[in-house]
Amino acid sequence: MEKREPDKKSSAEWQREEKYLNQTLDIVKRNVENYESEIREMSDQIEEMLQHYHDNNVEVYTQMSNTVTMRDHMQSALKRNQRATKKPYFGRIDFLDETLQKEEALYIGRGGIAKDTTHQVVVDWRAPIANAYYENGLGECSYHAPDGRELPIRLDLKRTYEIDNGRLLDYFDTEVIANDELLTKYLAKNKQAVLGEIIATIQKEQNDIIRKTPYHNIIVQGVAGSGKTTVAMHRISFILYNYAERFRPEDFYIVGSNRILLEYITGVLPDLDVYGIRQMTMEQLFVRLLYEDWDEQSCSILENTAAAQGSMDRGTFGWFQALTEFGVRIEAERICMDSVVLDRRQFVEGLKGGVAGVFDEREGEPQPTDLVELLSGKAIRDYVEQTNASVQTKINMLNERLIIKIKDEFLKNGLRYSEKERKAILKEYRGYFGKKIFDISIFELYQRFLLEQKEKGYEVSVPEQAYDVYDLAALAYLYKRMKETEVISEAHHVVIDEAQDYGMMAYAVLKYCMKDCTYTVMGDVSQNIHFGFGLADWEELRKLLCSQDGDSFGILKKSYRNTVEISEFATKILHHGSFEPYPVEPIIRHGKEVEVMQLPTKRELYEETARRCRAWQKQGLNTIAIVCRTPEKAELVARQLGRLIPVCESNLEKAVFSDGIMVLPVVYTKGLEFDAVLIFDPDKEEYPVDDGHAKLLYVAATRALHELCVLYREDLTGLIAEPLPEEKQKEIDRKVQQLLEEEQGRQNTSGISAESKYDNTIENNNII
Missing domain, CATH: 3.40.50.300 (P-loop containing nucleotide triphosphate hydrolases)
Known part of the structure; x- marks a missing residue:
């Protein structure tokens, strides 16, 4: 980090910042008290309305509904202010609004804080103007207003604060410390501390993604x-x-x-x-x-x-x-796409055997006047092919269309049909294309599809x-x-x-x-x-x-999680595969070398695992993962290790991410990160040298923020034991050296080397 001026805390600027912080904290405290009081009052009102509420009292219901909504908003505001009691903001921007020719100074926090309805003392990080904090350097720039207009500003100051428990510890301006440098400082802390600083240290490439419109993928x-x-x-x-x-x-x-x-x-x-x-x-x-x-x-x-x-x-x-x-074929089976033709001779009212009714009198070839095309085959096919709906919906719609067509025919040629003939025709054609409810199980259809695929x-x-x-x-x-x-x-x-x-x-x-x-x-x-x-x-x-x-x-492509040592170790594992991975650019943060240790017996393997975990916990590493290859092995290791040290819930149906020692199969560590990780007994049988297992072991290795070790008994997987081909090793070394040189170039004014500047081990940052 940039060396601090010795008189910084006695400067007038420091005094102004402390004063603003204290004023803001007073406002936050007052807001919390006011919101708590208003919520209590509203809850009492709701309780009273519930006692006098009757089903037919619309006015009371409306008033109660509005009060509940207001209370919910108040509770959200209360939580927002409660979270701000220890750290109300993390950043500040000073700028000239070039449209209004007005200078502004805005403090930015994880939630907006208002003194009253017109005076905002802290701006929410999600507000459009806050984008300038993440996106822009000093000088001429712009931000997008909520209505889409691009508003020009001149950014004069961008400042980031270290505030803890309501105390100002330090602040940094962009001309002194870059955003990713500040992140590197935070990353040297344990996991809980890191999560607390995320909003302050969002990087430009991350911010671009966060603020993309939600109307596109x-x-x-x-x-x-x-x-x-x-x-x-x-x-x-x-x-x-x-x-x-x-x-x-x-x-x-x-x-x-x-x-x-x-x-x-x-x-x-x-x-x-x-x-x-x-x-x-x-x-x-x-x-x-x-x-x-x-x-x-x-x-x-x-x-x-x-x-x-x-x-x-x-x-x-x-x-x-x-x-x-397959779906198209089932649709063709379920929906008849031939023309629907009404033959009037099928529905003739008369007498047969002394019984009155409607009878089928079709004999011989029909005359053109006997046939009425209700729906053409082309019309049916066009509808089925062009309509984006389920088969059942199409069946129901075609049935409705058909009935409408029949009724149209009755309107056009009403004198040709008696009342009984009309009823008989409607009864005959109702449900012509199928029932209203799909009568085949989709599970049966799926089995049919799979059997067809097996035959192929x-x-x-x-x-x-x-x-x-x-x-x-x-x-x-x-x-x-x-x-x-x-x-x-x-x-x-x-x-x-x-x-x-x-x-x-x-x-x-x-x-x-x-x-x-x-x-x-x-x-x-x-x-x-x-x-x-x-x-x-x-x-x-x-x-x-x-x-x-x-x-x-x-x-x-920037990796903020792992130290350089862990990142290089994991990258070597990945390069045992035959695929070309996306390049990783680790933030230059050094830590301990990854240790790979062989133990002669199972007992010593478990004892060394327990010893490591205890040592890590003494260092302040609160989240620890013991990573196993399979759920079955994780269950066994958790049971055995639990006799030596306390471990978290190992039942994967009940386990939740928490402080302590978690014993997990590698697939359950995906997306998670831990202060320290121990890869447990990764042998050749569990991790053969192939593309899939290279990715699997890479996942395990990259879960660690600060420390990583590998303990095994015998036959260590070749993904770790076998050296990389010379060309691949040279390529990794070249990329690491290039990153160091680039970092050194960015920091050449500080007089501190990239290696020493970022030698942020746990001990150096007072976590012990």
């Missing part, structure tokens, strides 16, 4: 530790703040690969002033799209981590195309009760394609994290089933750990989701 390729999940959550917060007239919390879905990740993700949302967002796995989303056809008593979900036979085929876009072709040579199993993500996707498609009669509005915007875990089949079905929805898709194809059926690249998904003007594809 965006796909983001972000390397491990680039802040994908953080960006996604801040994007939701930004959209809700700036597009409140269109998007409400219930309009969002967050989709993640497992429950632990989802709870970890949504745990940060309340701090971003976001409540009520629905979260689910991809499997749960498809079950949701099955509506009443999903029976929890007779059906169960197979997790994506335990892919069933044939997923390499069933996860592809080609599989979706085969399913759509695909190795697929036919599920009976347990369904994986691609089974569920196919079922959701068939429900929408075959039997949906009422279009239910689902989400308006879906955020998908760890998107590389799912094949194109899943995305094609999502786009088909949720046509009026936009997407924020975050992932890293280098972390596709579902061998053969995830995304190896983004090309197909870009064609599917980014085909319209305004859709975009972004890349986050």
